[in-house]
Amino acid sequence: MTIIPATLSIQGLLAYDPTLLDTFPIPEGLDRDTVCGTVVEYCMPFEVLYASPELFKRHLEIFAKRRLPVWEKLYQSTVQRYSMLDDVDTDTEYSGQDTDTRTPDITRTRTPNLTTEGHNSGSDSTEQQVAAFNSDDYANREKQTTTLGTANTVHSTGTETETETGNEQTVRAKGTRVHSTGRNRPAAELLKAEREAALFDVVDFIATDVKCNFCLLLY
Numbered sequence: 001m002t003i004i005p006a007t008l009s010i011q012g013l014l015a016y017d018p019t020l021l022d023t024f025p026i027p028e029g030l031d032r033d034t035v036c037g038t039v040v041e042y043c044m045p046f047e048v049l050y051a052s053p054e055l056f057k058r059h060l061e062i063f064a065k066r067r068l069p070v071w072e073k074l075y076q077s078t079v080q081r082y083s084m085l086d087d088v089d090t091d092t093e094y095s096g097q098d099t100d101t102r103t104p105d106i107t108r109t110r111t112p113n114l115t116t117e118g119h120n121s122g123s124d125s126t127e128q129q130v131a132a133f134n135s136d137d138y139a140n141r142e143k144q145t146t147t148l149g150t151a152n153t154v155h156s157t158g159t160e161t162e163t164e165t166g167n168e169q170t171v172r173a174k175g176t177r178v179h180s181t182g183r184n185r186p187a188a189e190l191l192k193a194e195r196e197a198a199l200f201d202v203v204d205f206i207a208t209d210v211k212c213n214f215c216l217l218l219y
Contacts (some may be wrong), residue, residue, distance in 0.1 A: 006097045008051045010215075011042040017053035025068050027075040030203065038207040046215035056214070063213060071209075112182045 014020050021036045050056040211217075 001110050006046055007016055008048065010040055010056075013048060013051075013053045013056055014040065017057065020053055020057050021060070023057065025061070025064045026206065027068065027072040027202070029079070030075060036202055038203050039210050042207040042211045043215050046211065046217060049214050049216060060210070060214060063210075066207060071202065071206055074200075074205060077196075078200060078202055 010020075024036065024039075026032060026035045048056060051060060127217065
């Protein structure tokens, strides 16, 4: 059975349980070894608030989950992409419309001049035959022949016209509106703010946060 002293540092807890910081959540994008190493470094000179490794581990996980949104917001502010000397905060909106109009006036004309001719050719013949009173043989009596040759002509004249009129309209949204907050800061002031932002260390902030909540700050 291992006896844990009533007073203990985080280094002693890690000697008993090397997984002490394994469930400690950190912002995505930060190096876990760097964050955990800094936490140990900051807390090493002090007695921990919870001398039990299991208790320390559980409370640290709960604390870190609660503080994680704050740490993530601070970390994102350090990787934000922006122009250092851009002192104009503008918002551009697009509105309005423009119109294209096409007015067709199209005329199509067809003038037919068609001639159709038809011819009948050949002949028709009609013959009459009679038989004598005392004979069964027939003899020709009369023959009529009609010759066909009449031509028929169809002639078509006139003009066929097709006209298209009216308007064809296309409407598109268009327009630009620029809104500015009117913020205007001198370049020297912006440079000073940039230097101050560069000095912020989110890993230092996280380690200090843990130290202030899990260590007895007495030397």
